[in-house]
Amino acid sequence: MITCEHGYIRFSEADDALFLRQLYLEKPRRAALLDTRREPIMPSTQEVRDMLARKDAAQGLMYTVEDSTGVLKGWVGLRGINYEARYAELVLLFASAEDYSGALADEALEFLLGSAFNHFMLHKVLVLCLDTERALMEYLQRKKFVDAGTQRQALFSGGVSHDLHIFTLIAQDDAALGGETTAGAIAP
Numbered sequence: 001m002i003t004c005e006h007g008y009i010r011f012s013e014a015d016d017a018l019f020l021r022q023l024y025l026e027k028p029r030r031a032a033l034l035d036t037r038r039e040p041i042m043p044s045t046q047e048v049r050d051m052l053a054r055k056d057a058a059q060g061l062m063y064t065v066e067d068s069t070g071v072l073k074g075w076v077g078l079r080g081i082n083y084e085a086r087y088a089e090l091v092l093l094f095a096s097a098e099d100y101s102g103a104l105a106d107e108a109l110e111f112l113l114g115s116a117f118n119h120f121m122l123h124k125v126l127v128l129c130l131d132t133e134r135a136l137m138e139y140l141q142r143k144k145f146v147d148a149g150t151q152r153q154a155l156f157s158g159g160v161s162h163d164l165h166i167f168t169l170i171a172q173d174d175a176a177l178g179g180e181t182t183a184g185a186i187a188p
Contacts, residue, residue, distance in 0.1 A: 004107040007067040012075065016064045017049035019072040023093055024048070028132035031164055032091045061115070062091070065108050073099055076108045078116055078125070086123035088116060097135035109143060117171040124170045131163040140167045 001010040012020075024033055024042060043051070052062070062077035074094035081088040090112055094100055116122045127145065129137050141147075145167040153161035 002111060004104070006103045006107060007065060007073065009063050009065055009076070009108055009111055012052050012062045012064045014049045014053040016052055016072065017045050019064070020052065020075055021045050021048045023075065023095065027158065029130060029162070030093060030133060031128040031130045032093055065094070065104060067104060073104055074108060076112060078112060078120070081120060081122070086121070088120070088122055088125055090116065090125040090127050092127060092136065100135045100139040105139065113169070122171065124168055127167045129165045129167065131165065137165060137167070144173065145169045
């Protein structure tokens with residue numbers, strides 16, 4: 001468990017299944033919770049529990065974020081780490097849009113970028129967002145992520161087509177900004 005100023009970041013456990021399943025149930029959909037075909041999935045609580053219980057590299061490094069009182073606030077991590085190409089997908093999911101404005105989101109991002117750029121020596125991280133994830137997109141733009149493109153009408157859900165946006169941050173760009181997101185990052 002990593003203790004931050006405003007909460008805790010810890011490896012996700014099977015006991016977090018109810019919290020994570022609730023994120024799957026919420027509307028609108030979230031890009032990080034789509035399957036590899038970019039289709040919505042609705043796993044059972046037991047399937048989420050089984051996924052969280054697996055510790056193999058294929059599932060990635062997933063963490064649960066708690067506030068200082070122990071309330072679960074988010075699910076974050078690195079997945080699909082490609083050591084040869086030196087990039088990974090960064091997952092940054094918080095239960096409410098307001099959580100992206102809080103210090104806990106900054107601490108989680110700092111931890112993930114420190115892991116990606118300093119520990120795993122990756123060159124780039126990317127974040128996928130649906131057009132409905134406005135709070136996440138605004139947060140990434142504030143943190144100097146670059147909009148690297150949009151896949152138009154990538155998802156049809158609830159009778160509406162949604163665009164999928166890709167945001168990236170390159171390690172050297174993070175360092176050129178003064179390394180504000182990884183300076184003093186907590187090692188995994």
